[in-house]
Amino acid sequence: MQPQPDDPPDHSHPRDPWRTHYAQRAQGMLASEVRALFAVASRPEIVSLAGGMPNIAALPLDDMAALMSDLVARRGTVALQYGAAQGDAGLRESICAVMAREGIADARADDVVVTAGSQQALDLVTRVFIDPGDTVVTEAPTYVTALNTFAAFQARVEHVPLDREGVIPEALAAVLARLRSEGRPPKLFYTVPTFQNPAGVTLSPARRQQVIDICRRAGVLVLEDNPYGLLHFDGEPMRALRADDPDVVYLGSFSKTLAPGLRVGWALAPTAVKDKLVLAAESAVLSPSPLAQMTVETYLRTQPWEDQLKVFREMYRERRDALLDALHQYMSPGIGWNTPGGGFFVWVTLPAGLDAQAMLPRAIGTRVAYVPGTGFYADSNGRHEMRLSYCYPTPDRIREGVRRLAEVIREEITLHEAFGPIPRRTVRGPQAPGPELP
Amino acid sequence: MQPQPDDPPDHSHPRDPWRTHYAQRAQGMLASEVRALFAVASRPEIVSLAGGMPNIAALPLDDMAALMSDLVARRGTVALQYGAAQGDAGLRESICAVMAREGIADARADDVVVTAGSQQALDLVTRVFIDPGDTVVTEAPTYVTALNTFAAFQARVEHVPLDREGVIPEALAAVLARLRSEGRPPKLFYTVPTFQNPAGVTLSPARRQQVIDICRRAGVLVLEDNPYGLLHFDGEPMRALRADDPDVVYLGSFSKTLAPGLRVGWALAPTAVKDKLVLAAESAVLSPSPLAQMTVETYLRTQPWEDQLKVFREMYRERRDALLDALHQYMSPGIGWNTPGGGFFVWVTLPAGLDAQAMLPRAIGTRVAYVPGTGFYADSNGRHEMRLSYCYPTPDRIREGVRRLAEVIREEITLHEAFGPIPRRTVRGPQAPGPELP
Numbered sequence: 001m002q003p004q005p006d007d008p009p010d011h012s013h014p015r016d017p018w019r020t021h022y023a024q025r026a027q028g029m030l031a032s033e034v035r036a037l038f039a040v041a042s043r044p045e046i047v048s049l050a051g052g053m054p055n056i057a058a059l060p061l062d063d064m065a066a067l068m069s070d071l072v073a074r075r076g077t078v079a080l081q082y083g084a085a086q087g088d089a090g091l092r093e094s095i096c097a098v099m100a101r102e103g104i105a106d107a108r109a110d111d112v113v114v115t116a117g118s119q120q121a122l123d124l125v126t127r128v129f130i131d132p133g134d135t136v137v138t139e140a141p142t143y144v145t146a147l148n149t150f151a152a153f154q155a156r157v158e159h160v161p162l163d164r165e166g167v168i169p170e171a172l173a174a175v176l177a178r179l180r181s182e183g184r185p186p187k188l189f190y191t192v193p194t195f196q197n198p199a200g201v202t203l204s205p206a207r208r209q210q211v212i213d214i215c216r217r218a219g220v221l222v223l224e225d226n227p228y229g230l231l232h233f234d235g236e237p238m239r240a241l242r243a244d245d246p247d248v249v250y251l252g253s254f255s256k257t258l259a260p261g262l263r264v265g266w267a268l269a270p271t272a273v274k275d276k277l278v279l280a281a282e283s284a285v286l287s288p289s290p291l292a293q294m295t296v297e298t299y300l301r302t303q304p305w306e307d308q309l310k311v312f313r314e315m316y317r318e319r320r321d322a323l324l325d326a327l328h329q330y331m332s333p334g335i336g337w338n339t340p341g342g343g344f345f346v347w348v349t350l351p352a353g354l355d356a357q358a359m360l361p362r363a364i365g366t367r368v369a370y371v372p373g374t375g376f377y378a379d380s381n382g383r384h385e386m387r388l389s390y391c392y393p394t395p396d397r398i399r400e401g402v403r404r405l406a407e408v409i410r411e412e413i414t415l416h417e418a419f420g421p422i423p424r425r426t427v428r429g430p431q432a433p434g435p436e437l438p
Numbered sequence: 439m440q441p442q443p444d445d446p447p448d449h450s451h452p453r454d455p456w457r458t459h460y461a462q463r464a465q466g467m468l469a470s471e472v473r474a475l476f477a478v479a480s481r482p483e484i485v486s487l488a489g490g491m492p493n494i495a496a497l498p499l500d501d502m503a504a505l506m507s508d509l510v511a512r513r514g515t516v517a518l519q520y521g522a523a524q525g526d527a528g529l530r531e532s533i534c535a536v537m538a539r540e541g542i543a544d545a546r547a548d549d550v551v552v553t554a555g556s557q558q559a560l561d562l563v564t565r566v567f568i569d570p571g572d573t574v575v576t577e578a579p580t581y582v583t584a585l586n587t588f589a590a591f592q593a594r595v596e597h598v599p600l601d602r603e604g605v606i607p608e609a610l611a612a613v614l615a616r617l618r619s620e621g622r623p624p625k626l627f628y629t630v631p632t633f634q635n636p637a638g639v640t641l642s643p644a645r646r647q648q649v650i651d652i653c654r655r656a657g658v659l660v661l662e663d664n665p666y667g668l669l670h671f672d673g674e675p676m677r678a679l680r681a682d683d684p685d686v687v688y689l690g691s692f693s694k695t696l697a698p699g700l701r702v703g704w705a706l707a708p709t710a711v712k713d714k715l716v717l718a719a720e721s722a723v724l725s726p727s728p729l730a731q732m733t734v735e736t737y738l739r740t741q742p743w744e745d746q747l748k749v750f751r752e753m754y755r756e757r758r759d760a761l762l763d764a765l766h767q768y769m770s771p772g773i774g775w776n777t778p779g780g781g782f783f784v785w786v787t788l789p790a791g792l793d794a795q796a797m798l799p800r801a802i803g804t805r806v807a808y809v810p811g812t813g814f815y816a817d818s819n820g821r822h823e824m825r826l827s828y829c830y831p832t833p834d835r836i837r838e839g840v841r842r843l844a845e846v847i848r849e850e851i852t853l854h855e856a857f858g859p860i861p862r863r864t865v866r867g868p869q870a871p872g873p874e875l876p
Contacts (some may be wrong), residue, residue, distance in 0.1 A: 016710030017685045018659055019627050023569045023591075029717040032525070053520055061514035069507035076499035080697035082491055085872055116701070119724045127590070131461045132570075148721040154460075189457050206818050221456055247455045259518035263554070264726040272454030279467040282872060283586040284722070286557045289701040291728060434523055434720060 012424040024132070025154050027376040031430065033406075037360060038348055041369035049323075049388040049402030051435050052197065052344055054256050058311055062301075064259075075294065077114040077140055080412065081249055083290035085282035087114025087266070087292075091297040095266050099252065099302070102229050103243030107268050111276045114288045118227055118253035118265030121277075122146055124284065125223060125267065126153045128276045135179055139167050141347070141376030141385070143197045143225065144432040146190055150378075155377035164204030164338055165383035166193060169210040183381035188223050189215050194238045195228040195343025196385035198376045202238060212245045227253040227265075230309055230344035233317040242268065248262040249273060254296050256344075257309060262292040316344065323388060326402035332410055339408075344391035345371075350384040350409065353421050357383065357431075359412050375431030387432075462570070463592050475798060476871035477768065478497040479807035481607055485839030487826040488762075488871050490635065490782055492694050496728065496749055502697075505736055510780035512686070513732065523720035524712075525552025525704070529735040531658065533704050537690065538739070540667050541681030545706050551715045552726045554666055556691035556703030559715075560584055561686055562722065563593045563705065565627075566714045573617055573624040577605050579785070579814030581635045581663065582870040584628055587814075589659075595816035596624065602776055604631060604641030607648040607689075614656040627653050632676045633666035633781025636825035637772050637816045638722035640779055650683045665691040665703075666781035671755040673678055680706065685818060687711060691733050695747060700730040760833035762828060764840035770848055777827075785811075788822040791859050795821065795851050795869075806842040813869030825870075 041048050041094050071079055086092070092109035093386035115121040122145075132154035138160030147335065150157055156181060160172045172189070179186050191211070193203035194398045196222065203211065232238065242250040251430045253265040267277055281287070297306060323346055327337055333352040348370075350356060373385025388405075390398055479486050510518055525531070530547035535547050553559040568574065570592035574583065578597030588595055596617060600611045606764075610627070617624050629649070633639035641649065653660045662679045670676065676757075680688040691703040705715055737743060761784055765775055774787040786808075790796060795810035811823025826843075827837055 017708055018567075020657075020712055021567055021659055022714065023565070023567055023572070026566045026718070029566070029714050031717060039669075055517050056518050059514070059518065061518075062511055064514060064518070065507040065509075068510055069503040071503075072506055073500055074501035076497070076502060077495050078699075080497065080499075080502070080699035082493050082693075082698045082872070096615065104565065116727075120722060125721045128463070128464045128467070128639045129456075129459055129461055130465075130560045134461070145721060148717075164606035166502050179785045210845070220457075221459060222546075255520075258707065261516075261518035261728040263723065263725075263730075273456055275466050275469065276460065276464050279469065279586075279868070280464070280590060282868070283583060283590045284558060284561045285701065286583065289727060290699040291731060292701075292729070369655075385816055429519045430717070432719070434520070434724070 007018045008159070008285040011096070015272055017388055019348045025152055029162060035430050037364060040370065041363055041433065044120065046364060046367045046369055047393055047404065047406070048369045048388070049398070049401050050371050051392055052389055053293060053392045054260060055392055056060060056259050058315055059308070063298070065304060067302065068089045068295055071294055071298055072291070077290040079179065081290060083287040083293065085113070085287050086278045087288050087338060088290060088297060091293045094297055094300045095252065097151075099240070099250070099268065103239035104228070104239050104268070105243070106246060111271055112268045112271070112272050113274055113281060114293055115265045115267060115281065116263045116285060116288050117212055117255060118225065119145060119261070120284070121251045121265050121267040122225065123149050124277050124280045126150060126155070127220065127280050128273070129187050130144050130155045135184050136176060136188045136190055137179070138190045139148050139192070139196065139221070141373060141382055142190065144193055146225070146376045146378075147378055148430055156184070159378065162196070162199055166196070166201050167211060169207050169214060172211060172320055173214045173321065176214065176220060180218065186220055189220050190223045191241070192225045193241055194226055195231065195340055197228070197343070198345050198371065199347040200340030200343060200345040201339055201347070205239070207239055208239070209244065212241060214247070216245070216247070222248045224248050225249070225251045226254050230257050231313055231316055232342035233293045233320065234341060237336050241260060246270065254308055257312065258296060258299060258305070262295060264288065264292050264296050266436050276371060304378070309427070311340075316391060319390040319393075319395055322347070322398040323390040326399040329409070330403050330406035332406065332413060346388045346390065348388055350386070351413065351414055352384055354384045354409070355421070356386040356413055359408060362412070363408045365409050366404045368401045370405065371432045373438070441555045460766045463590055466589050467866065473868050474745050475802060476807065478802055479871065484802060484805045484807055485763070485835050485842065486807045487828070487831070487836070487839050487843070488809050489830055490827055491830045492698060493753060493830055494697050496753055497697060497746070501739070501741060505740065506733055507755055509732055510729070511735055514663040516727040517732045519728060521725040521731065523725050525550070525574070525717045525726050526728060526731040526735060529699060529731045530737045532735055533690065537678070537688070537702040537706065540664070540675045541677035542688070542706070543681070544684065549706055549709055549712050551705045551707070551712055551719060552731055553703050553705060553719065554697070554723060554726050555693060555701045556663065556689045556723070557583060557587075558702050559689045560663065561587050563713050563717045564572070564588060564593070565718050566711070567625050567659065568593045573622050574626045574628055575613060575624045575658070576628045577608070577634065579626065579636050579811060579820060581630055582813045582868065584663070585814075585816055586868055594622070597816065600634070600637055600639055602639055604634070604639050604645055605629060605649060607645050607652060611652045614652065614658060616657065621699060623656070624658055628657050628661045628663065629679070631679055632664055633669065633778055635666070635781070635785050636809065637785040638776055638778030638781060638783040643677070646677070646679060647682060650679060650686070652761060654683070654685070660686045661689070662686050663689045664695050669697050669751055669754055670780035671758065674781060680713060684708065696749070698733060698741075700733060702726065702730050702734050739791070751780075754829060757828040757831075757833055757836055758784070760836045761828040763838060768841050768844035770844065770851060773847065782827050784826045786824045786826055788824070789851065790822055791854055791861070792822045792847070792850055794824040800850070801843060804842045806839045806846070808843065809870045
């Protein structure tokens with residue numbers, strides 16, 4: 001018999017007295033074994049090319065300390081008090097100035113909602129738009145925690161393939177048409193168009209207007225997630241999708257341009273959507289931290305933040321170059337990768353038949369970690385793919401990590417040639433490290 | 439015809455291009471006109487007895503500034519980095535020591551989840567347990583933003599009345615039995631047992647075990663929300679419900695004992711529930727702010743926090759006394775109130791026929807604000823009730839506010855005697871100020 005919610009707590013299952021009480025959305029909330037491996041990967045002898053931690057050692061910490069001390073001493077009764085659910089008005093003005101660097105000229109501070117990192121903005125947008133069974137379209141591969149958020153609201157995820165110029169417009173149009181013909185028109189197209197996580201690719205300028213037009217014609221809301229846009233290695237920032245379509249909902253973050261520990265991100269949305277997001281934010285967290293918001297606002301107003309961005313860009317470019325050089329130097333033929341123009345990630349494709357997930361324990365034994373591709377797909381794809389991050393280790397460590405990884409892959413190819421493919425096993429639950437791991 | 443999700447954005451409704459796309463849960467997300475009044479109430483000439491802001495001017499801000507400066511300068515690469523979704527291990531240990539003051543002797547740091555304020559803990563518990571249509575039982579009246587959270591997850595709320603000793607056990611048993619007989623056994627009983635928001639009452643020791651037993655027999659999870667427990671005006675802290683039942687899910691907060699601007703709260707839950715909460719937290723916000731968590735952990739470890747609690751308790755007791763004295767001095771016969779033993783709030787009952795919501799604009803015109811009782815009920819009750827807060831204004835301002843309020847009520851009684859009851863109007867949306875207003 002199915003347990004009923006009014007059964008008394010069941011101590012014959014001592015590990016879970018409330019197992020009969022969970023919501024349907026909680027059924028899929030499982031931690032995978034793959035995830036547990038990443039805890040091991042944080043040991044210092046292991047070169048982790050797995051995590052997505054920015055290298056905030058490059059920040060002037062003494063200046064940040066002085067800024068915060070002054071803020072608390074002089075404006076502590078505001079900074080340490082409750083704030084408004086929509087966020088600090090001064091910070092929302094500054095955020096508009098930041099977005100202007102990506103071509104968003106018409107943003108109004110009143111249409112910005114400050115959130116506890118852009119992850120919360122993603123959560124709030126999903127909460128406001130997605131009923132159980134609704135369809136969300138994403139790139140394939142896509143940001144792993146976005147998949148978790150969509151799953152938490154019981155969305156069905158459909159993928160559109162990427163190539164080296166980003167999502168393929170013809171494929172997007174075909175997926176939207178198919179879903180419409182199946183009677184389940186999607187509500188959202190979630191995209192990381194610039195320096196994508198995990199694939200490192202950027203939607204080309206030629207494709208941007210096409211993507212906007214395709215979604216507009218299909219009545220699909222474009223949800224543009226852009227945490228890496230200002231970490232470009234060449235020229236000027238890419239023009240955001242939102243710059244050319246005010247109906248786009250845009251998500252931004254200070255986690256990569258300043259510091260993730262502050263947990264400050266935002267959404268820019270059409271006014272009526274913003275109103276819903278504010279009410280959803282209030283029931284979710286009451287308000288973002290005024291202290292964190294005023295820290296960011298003061299930083300943007302008083303510190304040379306554009307110079308600091310330049311420091312970050314040069315540091316990450318040097319690390320990307322170290323990774324690419326090492327891939328060229330060490331990797332066997334038949335292994336492919338791309339050249340990201342910014343951000344944190346390179347996407348690596350192994351020869352068909354290799355299984356990056358099955359290989360991970362051996363890699364960790366060889367003191368190198370990466371994220372298997374499977375975590376970035378809602379379906380069973382990505383087995384012979386992996387994400388390599390160059391954001392956190394030093395260039396020397398990156399080179400050593402790639403050398404170790406190449407060795408593991410070579411052995412795997414040899415094994416595969418001798419014994420054929422490894423039997424596949426389905427893994428449930430989040431399959432990438434939390435961002436807190438190096 | 440019903441708009442379909444695949445309709446293109448509808449600019450004939452220029453205020454909402456995505457109005458056809460919202461989730462069902464977003465339909466009820468409306469800001470009420472009553473809410474808008476509270477923005478006016480924050481003007482300095484108005485004595486606000488409406489908000490729930492703690493008086494953090496009583497904190498040693500220079501010490502807090504020094505603490506944070508040292509933290510960022512010495513441990514900034516950790517404090518400003520991503521953290522674990524469950525929260526900082528050191529802080530979780532400290533939280534267990536804080537809970538021990540309320541009789542919770544068996545809490546393990548591994549069963550604590552740190553959240554962005556206890557509001558987020560409430561949101562996560564609701565997310566993990568509540569499917570649309572599930573029933574949640576609460577006290578009547580109850581915390582307004584809990585009602586918003588339950589509404590955001592499409593729960594049906596059923597109330598159990600309070601008296602001056604807290605929720606009435608016989609009434610609780612009767613409601614649970616009725617709901618079971620109606621085929622909708624509730625999943626949660628949400629309670630603020632100590633210095634309740636909004637009613638200021640405390641569940642008596644004699645009733646505590648009864649409430650636990652009733653819920654246990656009915657298979658209902660007790661969700662104990664306890665932000666005010668350490669702000670008691672006499673004797674020792676009340677023993678938490680969780681102290682006598684490890685299956686209770688307990689929510690705590692540093693917003694009232696330290697500072698709400700840090701946004702640090704927590705949940706203590708049975709291990710299996712905690713596992714679900716951590717996964718839900720990760721998809722909601724990735725992690726709570728390490729900076730905020732390390733600030734709290736350092737504060738608890740290095741500052742005389744128990745002395746500071748005493749400062750808060752004495753200050754709030756003086757303000758409670760000012761409020762009660764003024765009520766005695768100014769209020770007309772037929773008006774009732776209780777004497778809270780701690781916390782921030784007094785609940786006032788007007789003579790039958792008076793309408794506290796209809797009276798609010800006149801009160802604000804007379805430069806005093808309160809929260810009408812209706813906001814704290816999911817049904818249409820509370821018309822002749824109101825919440826008065828004594829946490830934020832000085833004792834002199836409190837007395838002046840009550841004097842003004844008594845004058846408004848006297849006029850209202852005169853009008854009511856002359857013209858009879860005021861026609862009622864239904865108000866949708868949140869009907870209490872956000873906590874950020876004084």
